[in-house]
Amino acid sequence: MRYLMTTNADGSAPDETLFAEMGRFIEELTASGVLLATGGLGPASILVSSSGGEITVTDGPFAEAKEAVAGFALVEVRSEEEAIELARRFRRIVGDGQSRIQQVFTD
């Protein structure tokens, strides 16, 4: 089962230790064959919306900086519980904030 985990930015700047810990975590996930892809997302976002057939493109500021999605990880695990467990470990490393887990349908 594949899950997409997205994480919101919490506004605070990451420090050296966090980078090192994250590096280790990502390395471990890669080694165990769980992590398929991961990446960080830029803070700026552009909103493309459609209303009554009209397409509008705007710089999409979020109401609050912490609502912006800061990164994602695509993992392949055996159950939802495993995905939750991985997210838990991730959150323990990065501290306050939110992550969201959604199953990715592959068939």
Place this chain on the structure above:
Amino acid sequence: MVPVLDARRTIDAVWKLESAKIIAGLARLVRDVGLAEELAQDALVAALEQWPRTGVPDNPGAWLTAIAKRRAVDHIRRSQLQVRKQEQLAHELDRQSDPEPDDLLRLMLISCHPVLPTEARAALTLRLLGGLTAEEIARAFLSTGPAVTQRIAAAKRTLAERQVSFELPGEEELGARLSSVLEVIYLIFNEGYSATSGDDLMRPGLCQEALRLGRLLAVLAPREAEVHGLVALMEVQASRSAARTGPSGEPVLLHEQNRGRWDQLLIRRGFTAMLRARELGGPPGPYVLQAAIAVCHAQARTAEETDWAQIAALYGALARLLPTPVVQLNRAVAVGMARGPQAGLDLTDPLTGDPALRDYHLLPSVRGDLLARLGRPAEARLEFQRAAALTRNAAERAFLLRRADALAVPATTGPTLGSATRAFLADAGLDAATVRSYGQTLGRLGLALGEGLPLAELTADQVAEVFATAWGGAAARTWNRHRAAVRSFATWAELPEPAARLERRAEPRSTTTPLAPGRLDALCARPGLALREQTLWRLLNESGAGVRAALALNVEDLDLDDRTATPGITWRSGTARLLPHLLVGRTRGPLFLTDRRPGPARTPTADLCPETGRARLSYERAEYLFKQASAGLTLRQLKPRR
């Protein structure tokens, strides 16, 4: 908002993520995988007791490791207290307790150790490295939980008894040991990818498990090109999963798949692994070559763009390295695409007589495809029907039958091989035993030539060829029995007499003459002879007991010291030497067992060995094996002259 927390399922998830590392570390400490797993399981039990109350700890892996290690230390103290001073031991344990990166590699090499039978290696690997339960493994391999438990227990016992080393092998041996690991991982992948039986074409859980193991191994043994080759092969094959089946679960052939449904992420991962394999250099091994073929397919944006010449060349290289009939068959497919169906068909011709492919449905399936493209629909249909009769997979059978029906073939008049044999068996006034015996012969004929073959087209040459493939190596009497069946059918159906090509074979004159002196020694000296056969033959020869009495023996009937068994059977040194090896660890149940456990649908109710799950060896099977080995003698002839 409801927090998602089910403690038991969370623990299960943590276990699957952490168990391999815990067991691997413990195994280095206690030098026994069985014990290591038990200790790890103890920690799991402790977690199941505590976590529902206290919540899952921050670092569950470390928690489980700590508990398990404490148990290990207790265990070692208990068992070694007499031998070493406590302080010294504590010091050693301290020194050894840091996890080592090689622990997992060691565990993989041991789980896939060549002393274990392949199926045991797969089960043990899934258990120790995947953290799967016996039930989960059983579901994957269509077996039963207790059978898998027994298989795993036997494997652990073998590893302990053979005192398999926990040290990492040196550079030279590593390659050989790794190839056993690769074989197991690919076996697990294939069992998931092309389920050999059952109603589903795929069991995705197994594919994922194999991919996980492969990716892990690539990190543990990064300098082995074949490891990266296997990973590349599996990633690219897995990328096609979604496109391989149609809406009702039927298989979709590679060149008809919707390439938009191929998983680009996995393809890219496959390419990356392939690049790593190439960077390591050296002559490409079988997995790298197979991966290169898979990559070739993945690179084509449409089926028409497939570089078949390149694929045929790669198959040529693979066939030199790994000249198995299946590789030859795949090569024929590629050549058929690169140079036209006739060239492909020519390559399949020598394979039709290969006994290894006798029951392999892909051979007639490929031939059907090539014949259809050559504009020979009638022959193509027959091949598809034969393939359908041979496959054990329901989805595939339906697909093959549809392909057969889709061919425009002028309606055949007159009887087919199938309808004629059925009529013959019903009308020819044969007794029940003969119907059964003839049915066996003619059934094989139908399977080999196609039940739908018009009787008028059946030639003596075809029959002779089937005979050579199916029974060429059989004992004279078996050969003659099948020959009689075919002759009788040919006469009834007024067919050209095939007997001219099928000579009667001379049978040993008297079947009750005892064996010539020294003959048994010669038979027992055959290379590769199973221990079971050797023991049974010696026993019959030395005891003069009846075959049925010997086969009815149970382990608990034996008195090894006294060289007697309860129904009044006694033996001499030859048997006495062999018996302990045959028993290894078994204390009850039938003495002589079948090679394999019965399939789930065929589990007999009685006479199973309680320790291995295998059934008692049947008279028929024992007799057959002896006949094979001795070119037609019977077990009764082993009885010495009075």
